[in-house]
Amino acid sequence: MKTTQQLEKQLKRHSKAAKLEIWGKVVSFSALLLIVAVVVGIIGFVASKGIATFTSNHVNLWDFLTDKKWNPGITDANGKPEVGALPMIVGSFLITILSAIVATPFAIGTAVFMNEISPNKGAKILQPVTELLVGIPSVVYGFIGLSVVVPATRAIFSGSGFGILSGTCVLFVMILPTVTSMSVDALRSVPRYYREASLALGATQWQTIYKVVLRAATPGLMTAVVFGMARAFGEALAVQMVIGNAALMPGSLVDPAATLTSVLTTGIGNTVMGSLQNNALWSLALVLLLMSLVFNLIIRLIGRKGRLQ
Amino acid sequence: MNSKTQNKIAIGTLYGVAGLVVLILLALLGYILVSGLPQLSWHFLTAPAKAFLKGGGVGVQLYNSFYLLILAMLISFPIALGAAIYLYEYARDNWVTTTIRTAIEILSSLPSVVVGLFGFLFFVVKLRLGFSILSGAFALTFFNLPLLTRSIEDSLRTIDLSQREGGLALGLSRWETITRVILPAAVPSILTGVILSAGRVFGEAAALIYTAGQSAPALDFTDWNPFNISSPLNPMRPAETLAVHIWKINSEGIMPDAKAISSGSSAVLVLAILLFNFAARYLGKRLYKRLTSA
Numbered sequence: 378m379k380t381t382q383q384l385e386k387q388l389k390r391h392s393k394a395a396k397l398e399i400w401g402k403v404v405s406f407s408a409l410l411l412i413v414a415v416v417v418g419i420i421g422f423v424a425s426k427g428i429a430t431f432t433s434n435h436v437n438l439w440d441f442l443t444d445k446k447w448n449p450g451i452t453d454a455n456g457k458p459e460v461g462a463l464p465m466i467v468g469s470f471l472i473t474i475l476s477a478i479v480a481t482p483f484a485i486g487t488a489v490f491m492n493e494i495s496p497n498k499g500a501k502i503l504q505p506v507t508e509l510l511v512g513i514p515s516v517v518y519g520f521i522g523l524s525v526v527v528p529a530t531r532a533i534f535s536g537s538g539f540g541i542l543s544g545t546c547v548l549f550v551m552i553l554p555t556v557t558s559m560s561v562d563a564l565r566s567v568p569r570y571y572r573e574a575s576l577a578l579g580a581t582q583w584q585t586i587y588k589v590v591l592r593a594a595t596p597g598l599m600t601a602v603v604f605g606m607a608r609a610f611g612e613a614l615a616v617q618m619v620i621g622n623a624a625l626m627p628g629s630l631v632d633p634a635a636t637l638t639s640v641l642t643t644g645i646g647n648t649v650m651g652s653l654q655n656n657a658l659w660s661l662a663l664v665l666l667l668m669s670l671v672f673n674l675i676i677r678l679i680g681r682k683g684r685l686q
Numbered sequence: 687m688n689s690k691t692q693n694k695i696a697i698g699t700l701y702g703v704a705g706l707v708v709l710i711l712l713a714l715l716g717y718i719l720v721s722g723l724p725q726l727s728w729h730f731l732t733a734p735a736k737a738f739l740k741g742g743g744v745g746v747q748l749y750n751s752f753y754l755l756i757l758a759m760l761i762s763f764p765i766a767l768g769a770a771i772y773l774y775e776y777a778r779d780n781w782v783t784t785t786i787r788t789a790i791e792i793l794s795s796l797p798s799v800v801v802g803l804f805g806f807l808f809f810v811v812k813l814r815l816g817f818s819i820l821s822g823a824f825a826l827t828f829f830n831l832p833l834l835t836r837s838i839e840d841s842l843r844t845i846d847l848s849q850r851e852g853g854l855a856l857g858l859s860r861w862e863t864i865t866r867v868i869l870p871a872a873v874p875s876i877l878t879g880v881i882l883s884a885g886r887v888f889g890e891a892a893a894l895i896y897t898a899g900q901s902a903p904a905l906d907f908t909d910w911n912p913f914n915i916s917s918p919l920n921p922m923r924p925a926e927t928l929a930v931h932i933w934k935i936n937s938e939g940i941m942p943d944a945k946a947i948s949s950g951s952s953a954v955l956v957l958a959i960l961l962f963n964f965a966a967r968y969l970g971k972r973l974y975k976r977l978t979s980a
């Protein structure tokens with residue numbers, strides 16, 4: 378009897394290969410779980426710190442989003458701390474939208490050129506240049522902004538030269554390569570027979586590009602632009618170096634202003650953990666985080682719509 | 687206006703737009719290199735920085751950048767590799783996988799400041815690691831993980847299905863097929879992805895300001911005991927990297943030759959990234975030839 382039991386055990390036991398298989402599956406799955414844990418951890422931590430302004434310091438959420446005075450250390454006439462984040466929110470949105478408006482025609486134009494008009498020159502000159510520029514660190518963009526763009530704005534518009542305009546210029550150049558290379562991918566995914574059919578119908582090259590290729594690639598192009606906007610919105614150092622860091626409502630494009638990211642980079646190190654000043658900054662970080670989730674959602678929605686078509 | 691003139695005007699405009707973009711981008715590169723290259727010298731690359739005097743170098747910062755890069759890569763590569771393997775080779779197409787993919791996408795779209803701030807909160811404050819190379823390396827890992835995972839997954843995707851079938855038909859388990867057949871075949875493109883992501887990590891600053899810190903204590907390059915505070919290998923010392931250095935000296939404004947130093951450092955960063963790009967292409971091609979005898 379004992380031998381059959383032993384035999385059964387032996388037969389039912391996992392082989393060495395099967396054990397290795399389980400081990401590999403577990404290890405690779407835990408690596409994946411770790412990444413998910415990191416995401417949950419980041420969102421959870423930043424959210425819990427960001428909410429503290431409203432729960433433990435009793436700042437009104439609506440006041441936080443709409444007040445124009447940012448001075449977390451000072452209390453106003455009613456004894457409430459001045460934590461109006463509107464100037465930074467406006468600043469962030471302004472530079473994001475402006476730089477996207479400027480960059481989009483250039484990026485899509487270049488992408489069309491690379492893919493439709495002169496694929497040869499596109500592959501030889503434009504492709505390597507954009508690829509390289511995607512990788513240039515943002516501080517380098519910031520430094521060039523500081524030493525070229527800011528003096529130029531100062532010379533043209535007087536004032537300090539720091540402000541939304543300089544920030545827009547820097548972000549424009551920064552997101553241009555990213556949006557361009559993503560637009561190229563979008564155009565490339567348009568099937569070749571679309572173009573052939575259009576040309577065979579007697580359409581000119583421009584008519585083909587405008588009425589067929591661009592229309593077919595619209596979801597992809599929109600994704601590229603939103604992606605560029607997300608990058609512009611979250612960019613910290615390059616913007617912080619040229620925006621002037623004055624947490625005021627921007628009166629004009631050449632007045633010093635501030636963005637969510639610029640206030641965060643300059644402020645976090647100068648405040649005490651757990652104080653209202655510090656919590657208010659974490660609330661800004663939370664706004665930043667939520668906005669990046671919104672951008673993510675928009676990209677998803679565009680992608681889904683593109684697939685339905 | 688007939689459609690032919692319209693066509694000519696439109697195509698002409700597109701030529702103009704593309705030309706302008708090339709001009710902007712080349713001017714940018716040219717500016718970095720022309721203003722930066724004259725600053726480079728052996729002294730600049732090796733001497734420690736001086737805060738209030740002219741003539742400092744970026745030796746410590748440059749070393750810190752590489753050390754952080756290597757540490758971050760050592761931590762993030764195995765995790766990204768495991769995650770990519772599971773995602774591509776094992777994961778079924780169900781809601782769990784979709785959720786995980788969404789999470790990775792979210793991580794890759796998070797602004798690097800937010801990642802840096804989380805690193806500050808968690809590693810520097812909660813785990814009491816202080817401003818240190820280790821905190822910085824973890825922050826860079828988070829920043830790097832989603833990109834690296836995606837690039838490794840793409841590499842796995844390029845391997846033909848018949849390779850997997852071949853492995854399984856020979857009686858190998860899936861894990862054995864992956865480690866013995868798929869991974870060796872994917873090495874060239876994985877390596878390319880790793881080097882390209884190294885370029886991004888090398889220039890990252892926003893995630894490091896509040897994790898690896900903004901100060902670069904002098905290092906004693908003869909002391910290789912990792913437990914000594916001035917040892918280059920000590921992972922618990924604060925370490926300002928080259929990218930952070932550019933940001934810091936420009937926003938503080940106390941260094942008299944800040945502009946020259948930043949120009950030089952920018953050129954070093956851009957050259958390093960150029961080098962990473964070329965190395966990625968060259969090594970990828972070379973390895974591919976050697977491994978596939980193609």
